[in-house]
Amino acid sequence: MQQFSELQQRQREVEQSFALLRQEQARLSELQDSLQQSQQQLEEQTPESRFYQRAAKLVEKGADVEELMAECELPRNEAELLISLHSRR
Template sequence: MTAPQLTVIAMAFGATAVVLLIALGFYLLTLKRRLQHLQNEHSHHLKVTEEQLRHFQHQLDEKQNRSLVQSRHLQQLQNSLTAVEAQVKEVKLQDPSMRLYQRAAELVKQGASVEELVQTCDIPHTEAEMIMKIHKDNPPPT
């Protein structure tokens, strides 16, 4: 081969190398842009997820606080109910007529007759019959 031919071949290789370098540069630039785009998308999704997490945590905190308030309120209601029930029992025990009727109900459950109720509890015959009908076969409410 002659020198001019070698020069042409060298120039062709050089031109090919330059073209390949330019193509490689564009390819690397495209990869860099794609990577930057993916990083931006990832960052955006991460921000959205973090915001959703904060929102859900806030909702959970609110629900826990409401539950705590409701539990306290229910406990107060239970305490009030217990106090009222105790007062009702105390009133029943203080009322002499109620004690007579309770005693009559107990006697009925033990098998006493209407006459035994009249004599033992000092109540009228018709009231003794009514107590007998109410308590003879009915268990007391719980």
């Protein structure tokens, strides 16, 4: 009788473990979907938007007009505009 009780207890533990594994699998699946969406969004960005994102980061770090023009191949007026927009924040 005690063996049967121990087996039932072990079965409940195994079932709980499987339930936790299913929950973790669902969470990992959601994370994978989220990562795939993020990757797709990055792939869909135009090269121009990547240059502007890089330029914005440089401005945040204190880059000047000349540096933006050289590093991001931006015309002077666009580099000045980015710096101007950043200073308004």
